[in-house]
Amino acid sequence: xxxxxxxxxxxxxxxxxxxxxxxxxxxxxxxxxxxxxxxxxxxxxxxxxxxxxxxxxxxxxxxxxxxxxxxxxxxxxxxxxxxxxxxxxxxxxxxxxxxxxxxxxxxxxxxxxxxxxxxxxxxxxxxxxxxxxxxxxxxxxxxxxxxxxxxxxxxxxxxxxxxxxxxxxxxxxxxxxxxxxxxxx
Numbered sequence: 001x002x003x004x005x006x007x008x009x010x011x012x013x014x015x016x017x018x019x020x021x022x023x024x025x026x027x028x029x030x031x032x033x034x035x036x037x038x039x040x041x042x043x044x045x046x047x048x049x050x051x052x053x054x055x056x057x058x059x060x061x062x063x064x065x066x067x068x069x070x071x072x073x074x075x076x077x078x079x080x081x082x083x084x085x086x087x088x089x090x091x092x093x094x095x096x097x098x099x100x101x102x103x104x105x106x107x108x109x110x111x112x113x114x115x116x117x118x119x120x121x122x123x124x125x126x127x128x129x130x131x132x133x134x135x136x137x138x139x140x141x142x143x144x145x146x147x148x149x150x151x152x153x154x155x156x157x158x159x160x161x162x163x164x165x166x167x168x169x170x171x172x173x174x175x176x177x178x179x180x181x182x183x184x185x
Contacts, residue, residue: 045058073123088122099130136173
């Protein structure tokens with residue numbers, strides 16, 4: 001085993017959410033104009049988007065990516081659930097042109113707690129309610145996390161909730177599906 005690996009085991013590095021929570025510098029709403037991510041069309045993030053500090057970072061990236069068409073958000077392997085951010089949080093922080101005019105495909109990969117509370121999917125709800133070009137919203141959850149007899153009841157409740165959401169795009173397809181494993185980055 002290398003010396004660096006032994007040091008990491010003795011002193012594990014803090015998670016991004018821990019570091020951002022302790023920082024005194026505010027995450028800007030948007031990057032400066034000269035730093036905008038104009039060419040970015042696909043963004044894949046592996047982070048807890050319900051952690052407020054990380055959610056502000058996600059908001060900044062979305063606000064700074066006016067041509068974004070495809071967004072993937074994956075729960076990280078070592079997620080430590082911090083809370084639930086409802087759609088109202090995202091309404092205050094995202095003013096992105098891409099959300100209204102370009103974002104067409106969104107995929108969420110959930111490791112745990114998708115069904116623990118509907119606010120867990122507040123960003124999903126915000127995007128469905130505001131993304132006019134959205135064609136498909138996929139929420140994929142890891143199948144081994146739920147007991148078979150419990151899944152059918154919970155899935156029906158979640159699907160009923162999804163049907164109630166107002167939609168900015170009349171053509172959007174909302175998909176809820178189980179997967180064997182969450183892809184790695």
